[in-house]
Amino acid sequence: MTKKLWFQTGVAILLTLVIIRMFMEVKSIFSPLLIIGQTIFLPLLLGGVLFYLSRPLLKWLESVKFPRWASILSVFAVIGLIGWLFYALIGPPLTEQVNKLVKNTPEIVEDVEQFTKYALSQKDLLPETLQDTVDDATGKINDIAVSAGSLLFKFIQGVFQGIFVLVLVPFFLVYMLKDHEKFAPFVSSFAKGEKKTWIRKTLADIDDTLRSYIQGQLFVSFLVGLMLLIGYFAIGLEYALLLAIFGMMMNVIPFLGPYISVIPAIIIALTQEPKLAIYVAIIMLVAQQIESNFITPNVMGKSLDIHPLTVITVILAAGNIAGLWGIILAIPTYAVIKVILKNIYANRVGIKDAATKSV
DSSP: OOSHHHHHHHHHHHHHHHHHHHHHHHHTTTHHHHHHHHHHHHHHHHHHHHHHHHHHHHHHHHHHTTOOHHHHHHEEEEHHHHHHHHHHHHHHHHHHHHHHHHHHHHHHHHHHHHHHHHHHGGGGOOHHHHHHHHHHHHHHHHHHHHHHHHOOOOOOOOHHHHHHTTHHHHHHHHHHHGGGEEEEEEETTTTTTTHHHHHHHHHHHHHHHHHHHHHHHHHHHHHHHHHHHHHHHHHHTTTTTHHHHHHHHHHHSTHHHHHHHHHHHHHHHHHHOOOHHHHHHHHHHHHHIIIIHHHIHTTTSSOOOOOOHHHHHHHEEEEHHHHHHHHHHHHHHHHHHHHHHHHHHHHHHHHHHHHHHHH
Protein backbone atom coordinates (compact mmCIF):
# COMPACT_ATOMS: atom_id res chain seq x y z
CA MET A 1 0.00 0.00 0.00
CA THR A 2 2.87 2.39 0.75
CA LYS A 3 3.88 2.22 -2.92
CA LYS A 4 0.47 3.41 -4.15
CA LEU A 5 0.36 6.91 -5.61
CA TRP A 6 -2.79 7.88 -3.69
CA PHE A 7 -1.18 6.85 -0.40
CA GLN A 8 2.03 8.76 -1.07
CA THR A 9 0.05 11.81 -2.17
CA GLY A 10 -2.06 11.70 1.00
CA VAL A 11 1.04 11.45 3.19
CA ALA A 12 2.65 14.36 1.33
CA ILE A 13 -0.46 16.51 1.87
CA LEU A 14 -0.60 15.65 5.57
CA LEU A 15 3.09 16.42 6.05
CA THR A 16 2.64 19.73 4.23
CA LEU A 17 -0.26 20.68 6.50
CA VAL A 18 1.75 19.72 9.59
CA ILE A 19 4.71 21.83 8.44
CA ILE A 20 2.42 24.80 7.75
CA ARG A 21 0.84 24.42 11.20
CA MET A 22 4.23 24.24 12.89
CA PHE A 23 5.39 27.27 10.92
CA MET A 24 2.35 29.24 12.11
CA GLU A 25 3.09 28.30 15.72
CA VAL A 26 6.66 29.63 15.54
CA LYS A 27 6.08 32.38 13.01
CA SER A 28 7.48 35.02 15.37
CA ILE A 29 10.92 33.46 14.91
CA PHE A 30 10.68 33.96 11.17
CA SER A 31 9.17 37.46 11.33
CA PRO A 32 12.39 39.15 10.06
CA LEU A 33 12.35 36.83 7.04
CA LEU A 34 8.68 37.62 6.46
CA ILE A 35 9.41 41.35 6.57
CA ILE A 36 12.20 40.92 4.05
CA GLY A 37 9.95 38.80 1.85
CA GLN A 38 7.14 41.36 1.95
CA THR A 39 9.60 44.14 1.10
CA ILE A 40 11.01 42.47 -2.00
CA PHE A 41 7.80 40.73 -3.10
CA LEU A 42 6.34 43.54 -5.21
CA PRO A 43 9.63 44.62 -6.87
CA LEU A 44 10.41 40.98 -7.61
CA LEU A 45 6.94 40.44 -9.06
CA LEU A 46 7.14 43.54 -11.25
CA GLY A 47 10.67 42.60 -12.29
CA GLY A 48 9.42 39.15 -13.30
CA VAL A 49 6.57 40.62 -15.35
CA LEU A 50 8.95 43.01 -17.14
CA PHE A 51 11.36 40.12 -17.70
CA TYR A 52 8.77 38.05 -19.54
CA LEU A 53 7.64 41.09 -21.53
CA SER A 54 11.18 42.11 -22.53
CA ARG A 55 12.78 38.69 -23.04
CA PRO A 56 11.57 38.38 -26.67
CA LEU A 57 13.35 41.66 -27.44
CA LEU A 58 16.47 40.45 -25.64
CA LYS A 59 16.51 37.21 -27.65
CA TRP A 60 15.99 39.07 -30.92
CA LEU A 61 18.83 41.49 -30.18
CA GLU A 62 21.14 38.61 -29.34
CA SER A 63 20.10 36.81 -32.53
CA VAL A 64 21.40 39.79 -34.53
CA LYS A 65 24.77 39.54 -32.77
CA PHE A 66 24.24 42.06 -29.97
CA PRO A 67 26.31 41.20 -26.88
CA ARG A 68 24.36 40.49 -23.70
CA TRP A 69 25.25 43.79 -22.01
CA ALA A 70 24.27 45.81 -25.11
CA SER A 71 20.99 43.89 -25.36
CA ILE A 72 20.15 44.64 -21.72
CA LEU A 73 20.94 48.35 -22.19
CA SER A 74 18.76 48.38 -25.29
CA VAL A 75 15.90 46.75 -23.37
CA PHE A 76 16.13 49.42 -20.66
CA ALA A 77 16.24 52.12 -23.32
CA VAL A 78 13.03 50.81 -24.88
CA ILE A 79 11.33 50.54 -21.46
CA GLY A 80 12.44 54.08 -20.63
CA LEU A 81 11.14 55.38 -23.97
CA ILE A 82 7.75 53.70 -23.44
CA GLY A 83 7.60 55.12 -19.90
CA TRP A 84 8.44 58.60 -21.13
CA LEU A 85 5.82 58.43 -23.88
CA PHE A 86 3.24 57.25 -21.34
CA TYR A 87 4.11 60.11 -19.00
CA ALA A 88 4.17 62.72 -21.77
CA LEU A 89 0.95 61.65 -23.49
CA ILE A 90 -1.20 60.25 -20.68
CA GLY A 91 0.29 61.78 -17.52
CA PRO A 92 -1.18 65.31 -17.74
CA PRO A 93 -4.80 64.35 -18.56
CA LEU A 94 -4.69 61.48 -16.08
CA THR A 95 -3.45 63.78 -13.30
CA GLU A 96 -6.14 66.30 -14.18
CA GLN A 97 -8.86 63.65 -13.98
CA VAL A 98 -7.54 62.31 -10.65
CA ASN A 99 -7.53 65.81 -9.13
CA LYS A 100 -11.01 66.48 -10.49
CA LEU A 101 -12.32 63.20 -9.08
CA VAL A 102 -10.88 63.92 -5.65
CA LYS A 103 -12.41 67.40 -5.70
CA ASN A 104 -15.85 66.15 -6.80
CA THR A 105 -16.05 63.10 -4.53
CA PRO A 106 -18.42 64.72 -1.95
CA GLU A 107 -20.77 65.76 -4.77
CA ILE A 108 -20.69 62.26 -6.28
CA VAL A 109 -21.51 60.68 -2.92
CA GLU A 110 -24.42 63.10 -2.47
CA ASP A 111 -25.77 62.28 -5.96
CA VAL A 112 -25.62 58.55 -5.18
CA GLU A 113 -27.58 59.12 -1.97
CA GLN A 114 -30.22 61.10 -3.85
CA PHE A 115 -30.50 58.36 -6.45
CA THR A 116 -30.97 55.84 -3.67
CA LYS A 117 -33.75 57.91 -2.10
CA TYR A 118 -35.46 58.29 -5.48
CA ALA A 119 -35.29 54.54 -6.09
CA LEU A 120 -36.87 53.91 -2.69
CA SER A 121 -39.64 56.42 -3.37
CA GLN A 122 -40.59 54.63 -6.60
CA LYS A 123 -40.62 51.10 -5.25
CA ASP A 124 -44.38 51.19 -4.57
CA LEU A 125 -44.96 51.16 -8.32
CA LEU A 126 -43.39 47.73 -8.56
CA PRO A 127 -45.12 44.39 -7.89
CA GLU A 128 -45.06 43.36 -4.25
CA THR A 129 -42.85 40.40 -5.05
CA LEU A 130 -40.11 42.79 -6.20
CA GLN A 131 -40.40 45.37 -3.44
CA ASP A 132 -38.46 43.32 -0.90
CA THR A 133 -35.74 42.78 -3.48
CA VAL A 134 -35.59 46.52 -4.16
CA ASP A 135 -35.33 47.21 -0.42
CA ASP A 136 -32.34 44.90 -0.13
CA ALA A 137 -30.68 46.19 -3.30
CA THR A 138 -31.13 49.90 -2.67
CA GLY A 139 -30.13 49.47 0.94
CA LYS A 140 -26.72 48.34 -0.29
CA ILE A 141 -26.16 51.00 -2.96
CA ASN A 142 -24.29 53.31 -0.62
CA ASP A 143 -22.10 50.46 0.55
CA ILE A 144 -21.39 49.48 -3.05
CA ALA A 145 -20.57 53.07 -3.94
CA VAL A 146 -18.24 53.46 -0.99
CA SER A 147 -16.56 50.12 -1.69
CA ALA A 148 -16.12 50.87 -5.39
CA GLY A 149 -14.85 54.36 -4.67
CA SER A 150 -12.50 53.00 -2.03
CA LEU A 151 -11.16 50.44 -4.50
CA LEU A 152 -10.62 53.13 -7.14
CA PHE A 153 -8.83 55.39 -4.65
CA LYS A 154 -6.69 52.49 -3.46
CA PHE A 155 -5.76 51.92 -7.09
CA ILE A 156 -4.79 55.59 -7.48
CA GLN A 157 -2.91 55.57 -4.18
CA GLY A 158 -1.15 52.35 -5.14
CA VAL A 159 0.04 53.91 -8.40
CA PHE A 160 1.72 56.77 -6.57
CA GLN A 161 3.14 54.53 -3.86
CA GLY A 162 4.42 52.19 -6.54
CA ILE A 163 6.76 54.92 -7.77
CA PHE A 164 8.93 54.32 -4.70
CA VAL A 165 8.89 50.57 -5.25
CA LEU A 166 10.01 51.01 -8.85
CA VAL A 167 13.45 51.99 -7.64
CA LEU A 168 14.20 48.32 -6.84
CA VAL A 169 12.61 46.84 -9.97
CA PRO A 170 15.50 47.64 -12.38
CA PHE A 171 17.97 45.74 -10.17
CA PHE A 172 15.85 42.58 -10.25
CA LEU A 173 15.26 42.97 -13.98
CA VAL A 174 18.96 43.35 -14.77
CA TYR A 175 19.92 40.13 -13.03
CA MET A 176 16.95 38.25 -14.50
CA LEU A 177 17.92 39.30 -18.01
CA LYS A 178 21.60 38.63 -17.39
CA ASP A 179 21.46 35.26 -15.62
CA HIS A 180 18.06 33.70 -16.42
CA GLU A 181 19.66 30.75 -18.25
CA LYS A 182 21.59 29.80 -15.11
CA PHE A 183 18.52 29.14 -12.94
CA ALA A 184 17.45 25.77 -14.37
CA PRO A 185 21.00 24.30 -14.41
CA PHE A 186 21.53 25.46 -10.82
CA VAL A 187 18.30 23.86 -9.55
CA SER A 188 18.84 20.63 -11.51
CA SER A 189 22.47 20.36 -10.38
CA PHE A 190 21.26 18.84 -7.09
CA ALA A 191 19.90 15.80 -8.95
CA LYS A 192 21.33 13.23 -11.34
CA GLY A 193 20.20 11.06 -14.23
CA GLU A 194 16.53 10.92 -15.16
CA LYS A 195 15.51 13.04 -12.17
CA LYS A 196 17.76 15.84 -13.42
CA THR A 197 16.17 15.62 -16.87
CA TRP A 198 12.70 15.68 -15.31
CA ILE A 199 13.54 18.80 -13.29
CA ARG A 200 14.84 20.60 -16.37
CA LYS A 201 11.69 19.70 -18.33
CA THR A 202 9.38 20.75 -15.50
CA LEU A 203 11.13 24.11 -15.13
CA ALA A 204 10.92 24.64 -18.90
CA ASP A 205 7.17 23.89 -18.83
CA ILE A 206 6.67 26.30 -15.91
CA ASP A 207 8.61 28.98 -17.75
CA ASP A 208 6.50 28.49 -20.87
CA THR A 209 3.26 28.62 -18.84
CA LEU A 210 4.21 31.86 -17.06
CA ARG A 211 5.39 33.41 -20.32
CA SER A 212 2.13 32.56 -22.09
CA TYR A 213 -0.01 33.84 -19.23
CA ILE A 214 1.85 37.10 -18.54
CA GLN A 215 2.38 38.14 -22.15
CA GLY A 216 -1.09 37.08 -23.22
CA GLN A 217 -3.03 38.47 -20.26
CA LEU A 218 -1.34 41.87 -20.33
CA PHE A 219 -1.84 42.22 -24.08
CA VAL A 220 -5.50 41.27 -23.76
CA SER A 221 -5.94 43.72 -20.86
CA PHE A 222 -4.37 46.50 -22.94
CA LEU A 223 -6.80 45.86 -25.80
CA VAL A 224 -9.77 45.80 -23.40
CA GLY A 225 -8.63 49.09 -21.85
CA LEU A 226 -8.34 50.60 -25.33
CA MET A 227 -11.87 49.49 -26.22
CA LEU A 228 -13.23 50.93 -22.97
CA LEU A 229 -11.42 54.21 -23.57
CA ILE A 230 -12.90 54.55 -27.06
CA GLY A 231 -16.37 53.67 -25.77
CA TYR A 232 -16.24 56.01 -22.77
CA PHE A 233 -15.01 58.90 -24.91
CA ALA A 234 -17.73 58.18 -27.47
CA ILE A 235 -20.52 58.60 -24.91
CA GLY A 236 -18.83 61.58 -23.23
CA LEU A 237 -18.28 59.89 -19.85
CA GLU A 238 -16.32 61.95 -17.34
CA TYR A 239 -12.99 60.53 -16.09
CA ALA A 240 -12.94 58.31 -19.20
CA LEU A 241 -9.15 57.87 -19.23
CA LEU A 242 -8.94 57.08 -15.51
CA LEU A 243 -11.83 54.60 -15.67
CA ALA A 244 -10.40 52.92 -18.79
CA ILE A 245 -6.99 52.48 -17.13
CA PHE A 246 -8.71 51.13 -14.03
CA GLY A 247 -10.66 48.69 -16.23
CA MET A 248 -7.44 47.62 -17.96
CA MET A 249 -5.77 46.94 -14.60
CA MET A 250 -8.75 45.02 -13.24
CA ASN A 251 -8.98 42.91 -16.40
CA VAL A 252 -5.83 41.15 -15.20
CA ILE A 253 -8.21 39.35 -12.82
CA PRO A 254 -10.03 36.75 -14.96
CA PHE A 255 -13.86 36.82 -14.95
CA LEU A 256 -14.25 38.98 -11.83
CA GLY A 257 -12.12 41.90 -13.04
CA PRO A 258 -14.64 43.36 -15.52
CA TYR A 259 -17.42 43.33 -12.92
CA ILE A 260 -15.18 45.13 -10.44
CA SER A 261 -14.08 47.75 -12.97
CA VAL A 262 -17.57 48.56 -14.26
CA ILE A 263 -18.94 49.56 -10.82
CA PRO A 264 -17.10 52.93 -10.56
CA ALA A 265 -17.92 53.66 -14.22
CA ILE A 266 -21.64 53.05 -13.64
CA ILE A 267 -21.61 55.21 -10.49
CA ILE A 268 -19.93 58.07 -12.37
CA ALA A 269 -22.44 57.65 -15.21
CA LEU A 270 -25.41 57.75 -12.82
CA THR A 271 -24.18 60.98 -11.23
CA GLN A 272 -23.45 62.55 -14.62
CA GLU A 273 -26.59 61.43 -16.51
CA PRO A 274 -28.55 58.28 -15.55
CA LYS A 275 -28.98 56.99 -19.11
CA LEU A 276 -25.18 56.89 -19.51
CA ALA A 277 -25.15 53.99 -17.04
CA ILE A 278 -26.92 51.86 -19.64
CA TYR A 279 -24.36 52.85 -22.25
CA VAL A 280 -21.51 52.01 -19.86
CA ALA A 281 -22.97 48.56 -19.22
CA ILE A 282 -23.37 47.98 -22.97
CA ILE A 283 -19.78 49.11 -23.66
CA MET A 284 -18.42 46.76 -21.00
CA LEU A 285 -20.57 43.88 -22.28
CA VAL A 286 -19.46 44.41 -25.88
CA ALA A 287 -15.80 44.75 -24.86
CA GLN A 288 -15.93 41.53 -22.83
CA GLN A 289 -17.69 39.62 -25.60
CA ILE A 290 -15.05 40.70 -28.10
CA GLU A 291 -12.30 39.85 -25.62
CA SER A 292 -13.63 36.42 -24.65
CA ASN A 293 -14.72 35.28 -28.12
CA PHE A 294 -12.09 36.78 -30.41
CA ILE A 295 -9.07 38.30 -28.66
CA THR A 296 -8.28 35.80 -25.89
CA PRO A 297 -8.71 32.64 -28.04
CA ASN A 298 -6.34 34.04 -30.68
CA VAL A 299 -3.80 35.59 -28.30
CA MET A 300 -3.61 32.99 -25.52
CA GLY A 301 -5.23 30.00 -27.21
CA LYS A 302 -5.40 27.00 -24.87
CA SER A 303 -2.00 27.55 -23.30
CA LEU A 304 -3.36 27.28 -19.75
CA ASP A 305 -6.22 24.86 -20.49
CA ILE A 306 -8.16 25.72 -17.33
CA HIS A 307 -11.93 25.29 -17.19
CA PRO A 308 -13.87 28.54 -16.49
CA LEU A 309 -15.57 27.00 -13.43
CA THR A 310 -12.14 26.10 -12.05
CA VAL A 311 -10.97 29.66 -12.63
CA ILE A 312 -13.90 31.12 -10.69
CA THR A 313 -13.48 28.64 -7.82
CA VAL A 314 -9.74 29.24 -7.55
CA ILE A 315 -10.14 33.04 -7.62
CA LEU A 316 -12.86 33.06 -4.94
CA ALA A 317 -10.88 30.72 -2.69
CA ALA A 318 -7.65 32.69 -3.15
CA GLY A 319 -9.46 35.96 -2.47
CA ASN A 320 -10.75 34.66 0.87
CA ILE A 321 -7.29 33.40 1.80
CA ALA A 322 -4.99 36.19 0.61
CA GLY A 323 -7.20 39.11 -0.46
CA LEU A 324 -6.42 41.13 -3.59
CA TRP A 325 -2.98 39.62 -4.13
CA GLY A 326 -4.48 36.16 -3.89
CA ILE A 327 -7.01 37.04 -6.60
CA ILE A 328 -4.31 38.42 -8.91
CA LEU A 329 -1.87 35.54 -8.43
CA ALA A 330 -4.41 32.71 -8.15
CA ILE A 331 -4.52 31.64 -11.80
CA PRO A 332 -0.78 31.68 -12.58
CA THR A 333 -0.10 29.88 -9.29
CA TYR A 334 -2.73 27.26 -10.09
CA ALA A 335 -1.33 26.88 -13.61
CA VAL A 336 2.19 26.31 -12.24
CA ILE A 337 0.95 23.73 -9.72
CA LYS A 338 -0.99 22.00 -12.49
CA VAL A 339 2.15 21.82 -14.66
CA ILE A 340 4.15 20.29 -11.80
CA LEU A 341 1.48 17.68 -11.05
CA LYS A 342 1.16 16.77 -14.74
CA ASN A 343 4.91 16.25 -14.97
CA ILE A 344 4.91 14.16 -11.80
CA TYR A 345 2.12 12.00 -13.19
CA ALA A 346 3.79 11.65 -16.60
CA ASN A 347 7.06 10.68 -14.91
CA ARG A 348 5.41 8.01 -12.77
CA VAL A 349 3.52 6.59 -15.76
CA GLY A 350 6.78 6.49 -17.70
CA ILE A 351 8.51 4.63 -14.87
CA LYS A 352 5.67 2.09 -14.65
CA ASP A 353 5.72 1.52 -18.42
CA ALA A 354 9.46 0.99 -18.36
CA ALA A 355 9.13 -1.48 -15.49
CA THR A 356 6.37 -3.36 -17.32
CA LYS A 357 8.45 -3.65 -20.49
CA SER A 358 11.48 -4.91 -18.55
CA VAL A 359 9.36 -7.69 -17.04
